[in-house]
Amino acid sequence: MKKARLIYNPTSGREEMRRLLPDILERLDRAGIETSCHATTGEGDATREASEAVDRGYDIIMAAGGDGTLNEVINGMAGKNDLPPLGIFPLGTTNDFARAMGIPKRWEDYCDLVIENKTRPIDIGIANGRHFINIAGGGSLTELTYEVPSRLKTMIGQLAYYMKGIEKMASLSPIRLEIRAEGLDLIEGEFMLFLIANSNSVGGFEKLAPDARIDDGMLDVIALKKCNLAEFIRLVTMALRGDHFNDPRVVYFKTSKMEVSSPDHVQLNLDGELGGELPGVFEILPQHLRIFA
Ligand SMILES: Nc1ncnc2c1ncn2[C@@H]1O[C@H](COP(=O)(O)OP(=O)(O)OP(=O)(O)O)[C@@H](O)[C@H]1O
Numbered sequence: 001m002k003k004a005r006l007i008y009n010p011t012s013g014r015e016e017m018r019r020l021l022p023d024i025l026e027r028l029d030r031a032g033i034e035t036s037c038h039a040t041t042g043e044g045d046a047t048r049e050a051s052e053a054v055d056r057g058y059d060i061i062m063a064a065g066g067d068g069t070l071n072e073v074i075n076g077m078a079g080k081n082d083l084p085p086l087g088i089f090p091l092g093t094t095n096d097f098a099r100a101m102g103i104p105k106r107w108e109d110y111c112d113l114v115i116e117n118k119t120r121p122i123d124i125g126i127a128n129g130r131h132f133i134n135i136a137g138g139g140s141l142t143e144l145t146y147e148v149p150s151r152l153k154t155m156i157g158q159l160a161y162y163m164k165g166i167e168k169m170a171s172l173s174p175i176r177l178e179i180r181a182e183g184l185d186l187i188e189g190e191f192m193l194f195l196i197a198n199s200n201s202v203g204g205f206e207k208l209a210p211d212a213r214i215d216d217g218m219l220d221v222i223a224l225k226k227c228n229l230a231e232f233i234r235l236v237t238m239a240l241r242g243d244h245f246n247d248p249r250v251v252y253f254k255t256s257k258m259e260v261s262s263p264d265h266v267q268l269n270l271d272g273e274l275g276g277e278l279p280g281v282f283e284i285l286p287q288h289l290r291i292f293a
Pocket of ligand 1: 009011013014040041042043044045064065066067068069072091092093095272273
């Protein structure tokens with residue numbers, strides 16, 4: 001019998017896990033996967049649990065929650081080698097990564113993928129030693145995700161981001177950046193934000209980094225040069241359609257390693273959570289983890 005560890009955040013999204021848990025466990029058990037569970041209690045708990053689960057030799061680790069929980073589980077696992085495959089039950093408000101991976105919405109369908117052992121390899125990003133799977137970034141609007149209170153997200157879901165986004169628009173200010181990427185000349189100047197995508201679904205913008213592939217060993221970097229509010233809104237609208245690459249204010253390239261520094265105070269956002277600040281070294285661990293997908 002395979003042994004699995006399920007780490008779930010009972011407060012994620014609309015708090016569905018409490019209701020689904022018995023059915024998920026029964027379905028896995030009937031297929032020969034004996035699953036023990038851990039309900040997270042707060043920040044950092046999923047990281048500790050995931051690290052311990054790798055050390056204890058579980059055959060499968062599963063994360064149930066939003067992008068925050070998933071990022072914590074990845075951080076518990078990714079520093080080690082010979083990792084067991086990871087299952088992802090997306091229960092958050094955004095679930096960017098799960099959407100990018102085409103993870104089925106129905107828990108029954110996802111259990112079947114785990115049971116049939118259907119996995120694919122994924123790259124893992126590193127930012128100053130911390131891991132991310134979907135997106136890293138800094139600058140205006142990238143602070144959005146952690147400024148939206150979790151209860152508000154539970155109650156009104158995606159709408160919370162847009163409300164907060166509109167509120168933030170008035171305080172857009174540029175940051176000074178120096179970007180050094182392997183094989184490229186120094187990029188420097190004033191930017192509104194920079195984003196480093198590992199997958200091609202970022203904050204609900206599916207065409208923001210359309211060429212980003214989760215298993216190509218590369219990071220897709222998009223930086224937006226200084227602009228005013230009206231131009232910014234126009235560019236965001238263009239990004240929804242994937243037309244932003246034609247604008248001279250958009251810098252885009254692929255790299256496997258880069259360094260970003262700034263004389264300004266710039267916080268980093270990793271998969272929607274606070275991730276330290278600049279300067280930063282960003283790298284990729286090619287095909288480091290297998291996920292059920
Ligand atoms: N029992 C708990 N009570 C409160 N917070 C918790 C608990 N367990 C974990 N957390 C914290 O909640 C954070 C956010 O959780 P998560 O991402 O799973 O849900 P979400 O915020 O609903 O989803 P999304 O990130 O997709 O919006 C986690 O990073 C974790 O630190």
